[in-house]
Amino acid sequence: MPEHILQLKDITMQFGGVVAVDSLSLYVDEGEIVALIGPNGAGKTTAFNCVTGVYKPTNGQVSYRGKLIVSNHPQGKMKTLYAGSDKDKYTQVLEPTPDKITALGIARTFQNIRLFKTQTVFENVLIAMHLHRTSNLFTATLHLNSKEEKQHHQRALELLEAVNLLDQKDELATSLPYGMQRRLEIARALATKPQLLLLDEPAAGMNPQETDTLSAFILDIKQQFKLSVFLIEHHMDLVMDISDRIYVIDFGKLIAHGTPAEVQDNPDVIRAYLGVEE
Amino acid sequence: MKAFKIILSLLLVASAVALIVFVGGALGNPDDVIARLDADNLAATDSKLQKARDRALESAQAGDREKTLRNIDRYVEGFGDQLELGGQNRLDLFFYRHGPSLIAVSIVVIVAAAALLVSALDSRGRYRKAAIYALLIVLLYAGIYIVENLAGASSMLMTVLKKGAIYALIAVSLNLLNGFTGLFSLGQAGFMLIGAYTYAIFTIATENRAQVYQYYNGGLVQFSLPPLVALVLAGLAAAFFASLVGLPVLRLKSDYLAIATLGFAEIIRAIFQYDGLGPLTNGSNLLRKFATFDSALFPFAVAGVCIALIAMLIHSTYGRAFKAIRDDEVAAEAMGINLFRHKQMAFVISSFFAGVGGALLAMFQTTVQASAFKSSMTYELLLIVVIGGMGSITGSVLASFLFIASSEWWLRFLDNTQMIGDFQVPLLRSGFRMVVFSAIIMVVVLFYRRGIMGDKEFSLKRLSQRFRRKGESRNA
Known part of the structure; x- marks a missing residue:
């Protein structure tokens, strides 16, 4: 069996006494679109941030293509405070910063769009190419890397064309309408040459029509750039439309896992979303 | 044709x-x-x-x-x-x-x-x-x-031009840090001091050393370097100290970074006046008789080359990374930009040019004394950067000349009593210049917060476009 492209094992994230994510395990396979859903405050974004290096999980491991990238066990104050499961399972500490995660080939977007405000659309994409530079400080300053610069410019234009933003390339990123900003964020993530794309609520704030367009868009770039996608989402239409598999969490715990059809009929999921019938 | x-x-x-x-x-x-x-x-x-x-x-x-x-x-x-x-x-x-x-x-x-x-x-x-x-x-x-x-080389106009060019270089180096990378640092005077001293120590002519270091048996260094070599060395010394300071300090968030760098500058000033370092720094005495320049072309050439280098850096892929960090640290990191390395880079480069600028200032003044590099010098530079516009190189350059001209020349008359006929103009006396100057600065900071240039650059293209547009609207 081929290795999973992304695997989370027993990820627990505890803030003070609050266990935001409790022993979450999941995996994403090559070429899949996997969604993580759950009601507000279920711990989706926290789980996400444990993968991207923004948070250091209190306990558990993350591997990328079989290679361990994040690993942690309760340390310091958490030794006594820890309330999650699998307490003594892990001993290693691996805490990469977000830039190292990105360098591995995992790119992400943000729930509350984070574009570079003072830069144009084109520059936003160009900045993400910095990761794959071969020039050093001196050759770059003296502009001896014009060949590479030209390649980067070319590739940025291609990416903008792929997300259909070529006409807006010289506009200020923040002056774009909302849907376009979302697409730009994805283009910027693609510029880091990822193999796994993490989308944090890509349809947040979109109307049903825009959401439909987005579904098609995600499927399209997944094909075009040979990506695996792991996404968090609220919009059920989008999730049911494009996901191969869905994980559902509530109060930090995994409550269901399966294909969209399976998850839809799961009584636990219905209860979590609609409340218990009296 | x-x-x-x-x-x-x-x-x-x-x-x-x-x-x-x-x-x-x-x-x-x-x-x-x-x-x-x-x-x-x-x-x-x-x-x-x-x-x-x-x-x-x-x-x-x-x-x-x-x-x-x-x-x-x-x-x-x-x-x-x-x-x-x-x-x-x-x-x-x-x-x-x-x-x-x-x-x-x-x-x-x-x-x-x-x-x-x-x-x-x-x-x-x-x-x-x-x-x-x-x-x-x-x-x-x-x-x-x-x-x-x-x-004439010693006229007020030339004094202002020379000092303006030197301040322009230092202001641009500060802008690289504050305006382009978004690191609020207040240590510039400290790095200028290191540059000024390094330059002075290594270019005093050997025969003058006994006289300058009269309390320290002629001092420790007994050779002198050519001015250009010493200038580069001044920059490198400042950069070296910056890399040491940067290790702990750059992990701090904005306000704390400002406090830490300010503290560093104050400590450096005290250390350089320490008697125990006398054979090197001449203690709290003046350093003098080092190589200086006569023509304004020299500071203009050095500052010109340095500012051009900074501008080229900002227009490279590294400059884009700096601006990304300024705009959004979290997003920049998620795009694979190593925050600490790039901040360190900006900090060291900025300090290098501050060191070179400090050396030029030493040449301009012909003497150096550590006690002159007070934090008020950093504030002056910060003002220049703000007045010129955070994130605009040409703005900083322009503001430097305006600032120096106002403080050294145009507002000088306020310091002397003026008579109109038999009437003595009230308030005008020594020190009043600084009052007016402060008021002007307050007005600028309150009402023109984006400065002269904002974050735009002066360019011929923009200028010609503007003229063309004006011409068109007139024709229409």
Whole structure:
């Protein structure tokens, strides 16, 4: 069996006494679109941030293509405070910063769009190419890397064309309408040459029509750039439309896992979303 | 059109070369001019005039043009109405006086001709921009040279220009950090101090060391380096300290970074005055008698090259990464930009140029004392950056000259009592300048918070676009 492209094992994230994510395990396979859903405050974004290096999980491991990238066990104050499961399972500490995660080939977007405000659309994409530079400080300053610069410019234009933003390339990123900003964020993530794309609520704030367009868009770039996608989402239409598999969490715990059809009929999921019938 | 351009440029070159040859001749033999001034030998009867002539000839022999000119002026004045300066003599004197400026003009003409030639031959317009920029740069430096020759090297105008150029470099280096990378640092005076001291220590002539380091047995360093080498060394010393300071400090968030760097600058100032380091830093005494510059061209050249390097850095992929960090650290990191490494890079580079700027300031002042590098110096620079616009190189440069001109020159009259007729203007006395100056700064910061340039750059393209748009609206 081929290795999973992304695997989370027993990820627990505890803030003070609050266990935001409790022993979450999941995996994403090559070429899949996997969604993580759950009601507000279920711990989706926290789980996400444990993968991207923004948070250091209190306990558990993350591997990328079989290679361990994040690993942690309760340390310091958490030794006594820890309330999650699998307490003594892990001993290693691996805490990469977000830039190292990105360098591995995992790119992400943000729930509350984070574009570079003072830069144009084109520059936003160009900045993400910095990761794959071969020039050093001196050759770059003296502009001896014009060949590479030209390649980067070319590739940025291609990416903008792929997300259909070529006409807006010289506009200020923040002056774009909302849907376009979302697409730009994805283009910027693609510029880091990822193999796994993490989308944090890509349809947040979109109307049903825009959401439909987005579904098609995600499927399209997944094909075009040979990506695996792991996404968090609220919009059920989008999730049911494009996901191969869905994980559902509530109060930090995994409550269901399966294909969209399976998850839809799961009584636990219905209860979590609609409340218990009296 | 093309042939016309080529012929015109060749004609321009020919006339410029002719002018240089002619002026060169006039500059070569001032003795001749001096001898011819008094064709009737009226001076023979007057020992005073003879002495003046001898002095003029003497300095001409020594090749000191400025002194020769001064003596000739005195000599001519000594005659009063007796001497009839002929047209030929007037012309010779004019060429002798303004020869260097004329040569500068000829060089501008030659470069202009070359630019014209390029535009004629280069049908695809690939080198047009480079030609225009080359012409502008030569024009700027020739202009400074000519102004210096006309106004005199020690005039107020030149003082302001020199200090303005030095401050421009330091302000741009601070802008790289505060405006482009979004790191609020207040340590610039400390790095300037390191640069100034490094430069001074290594360029005091060996024979003067005993005198300068009189309390420390002639000091520790017993050799001196050429000024340009010492300038680079000054930058490297500042950069080295910056990399050490950066290790702990750059992990702090904005406000704490400002406090830590400010503290560093204060500590450095105290350390450099420490008696135990006397053999190196001369304790709290002045360092003097190190190599300095005469012409404003030197600070302009050094500052020009350094600012150009910073501008090129900002327009490279690293500069884009810096701006990304300024705009959104979290997103920048998620795009694979190593925050600490890039912040460290910006901090070290900024300090390098602050060090070079400090060395230039030492040359400008001709003496260095650690106690002068107070935090108020950093605040002045910060003001320049804010007034010019955070994130605008040209803004910082412009603001530096304006700031220095106001503080050193234009507002000086406020420090002296002024009389209008019998009425003494109230409030004007020593120190009032600073009051007015502070008020102006407050107004700027309150109402023009984005500064002169905002985060835009001054460029010919923008200027020409603006003019064109104005023209269009007028036509419409």
